[in-house]
Amino acid sequence: MSHLKLHIPGPVEISNKTYKAFCTPMIGHRGQPFKDLYARIQPQLQALFQTERLVYLSTSSAWGVMEGAIRNLVNKKVLNCMCGAFSDKWFDVAKRCGKQAEALKVDWGSPVLPEMIDQKLSQGGFDALTLVHNETSTGILNPLNDIASLKSKYPDVMFIVDTVSSFSVVDIPFDQLGIDVLLTGSQKALAMPPGLGLFVVSQAALDRSITLADRGYYFDFQEFQKNAAKNMTPSTPSIAHVFALESKVHDIFEEGMQQRFERHARLSQMTRDWAHQHGFSLFPEPGYESQALTCINNGAKPGGRVIDVQKMQSYVKDQGILMDGGYGRIKGTTFRLSSMGDETVESMERLYKVLDTSLERL
């Protein structure tokens, strides 16, 4: 079967340039060429994360780091901010690590607001908090800046933030925000193949991790720090991903970070406009729409047009594009269009054209 262009919210389409770097002839991971590679991209990764801390590379999906953050940081109790499939699951994962966890739940499609978090944290007993910045399942972008400003009020609470589908899409200045863990994955807006997690941790998080006696080895923050300081990783890394990352950070700085944020803002606005023009309403609460993907309401909430998503997916597929049909318990009653990664005005316009002709066939 011929390739379907991916417009699902990750993995996304990979450029030939990235694939070429991905297949750079193999090198050893304890030798100088790998150390040189990591050292070469470290300053660019730091610029990307807007931090002076070292950026760690984890050979895992983001879930590995999400679990690792729980194991490294939760001695007492974690507050899990829940607003969709992925943030909801983090609560479950925390409990599976044998940790005390408490839920802060909002309706899917609504954001987690700072006052809700403040109210929970003020009850005391928490030493960590998890937040999914951009909830990929609902297309909600939570107000990270305002949430991060709570950190100064709760300095002992570790703020763990998943930016899997917002990283390199919107401005996330790690050091300035004062949060403790910022993690992302390779297969969303970075437009790399899945299989690599990237993250930074604060000095406070590093200090906290020492007090956890069962944090293990594979996701141990101490090991990541010790090895990153020598331009290595604790375990054999996915070297191909690191080569691809070198190519990708080069792309990002060639475009310019600000220009990249503006491009994503524009593309997501175009998609929201397309939806409105075709009678659809959006699933996320107004003002909190993701700039990486657009979650379109299709009966999950009152209002707006409702279509047969499966048929739509099939017509879109006939024209060489893979589109999403909703995730988890809003599968079918929502659908999502991704503008993450390398997408351009032109490539999005091609998508809208395909959507248009598919809608006509319904």
Place this chain on the structure above:
Amino acid sequence: MSHLKLHIPGPVEISNKTYKAFCTPMIGHRGQPFKDLYARIQPQLQALFQTERLVYLSTSSAWGVMEGAIRNLVNKKVLNCMCGAFSDKWFDVAKRCGKQAEALKVDWGSPVLPEMIDQKLSQGGFDALTLVHNETSTGILNPLNDIASLKSKYPDVMFIVDTVSSFSVVDIPFDQLGIDVLLTGSQKALAMPPGLGLFVVSQAALDRSITLADRGYYFDFQEFQKNAAKNMTPSTPSIAHVFALESKVHDIFEEGMQQRFERHARLSQMTRDWAHQHGFSLFPEPGYESQALTCINNGAKPGGRVIDVQKMQSYVKDQGILMDGGYGRIKGTTFRLSSMGDETVESMERLYKVLDTSLERL
């Protein structure tokens, strides 16, 4: 810098065919094409592991699965068989997971023998055992068949076996051996890029894992089983690695498993012969030499020739090959030559020629 051909004990050289498969245009991991891919290779993976159990794919290095096995299986105490850098480290990792662990230590260069394990296990209190089949740091191949035969005497002890550098090199019939976990990595004898762990677990291991309340999510055996039954993985997999794996299992069955084992036996014998012909002695105890890599004694033990390994590495590098200079506390006093993966009589003879001319320059 031009590419150095890898003769280090992993990662090893990757073929163009494997790289081509590695860059198959991206697909989603929850869609039918990925399920079809996993379903297509599952029977071949089962043939390779010689099992009727499902083979799991972990987006991690082998260490992730090694830690995961501890978290899934150790309620009481684990016996860690230690005979080199990697097996020694497993003891450390078990303790870092907050587990009771006891060491069974032999000198580096010696094998772990069944009677030693029997003596330890007979003291009682253990519910798991870790064994590195082929200790990559010392070039020792432990007698797995004889060790596995102890399983019937200790049915409640979970036998966890790392075959990172022996898998697809020597015959390891999982079901017939009756062990509980068999794990390997992609970057050794499978000659794929690093970043994928492959493993199987027994029904008993699966049953045991349910009793562990803090086993987490990322390496949870229950999640792997549940997802593999639907041809999926718990988290976003490294899809590129799964494409490469499809290509590699095809290579393996095209060659024939028995033929592959014979090739590796022959190549490692050739390397041992080369060492003896040049006045070197081997580091592993006779009768327990690895068939994947040859660990040459260079002063770690009495007897045999001693050379300046660093100089040797540099001369070999001048001729386009990367060779190892020993690992851990036997760095420099041993060195290792790998014949894993796609190596042939011809490619090994090229290596020996390069080694010969380098020795002459010393």
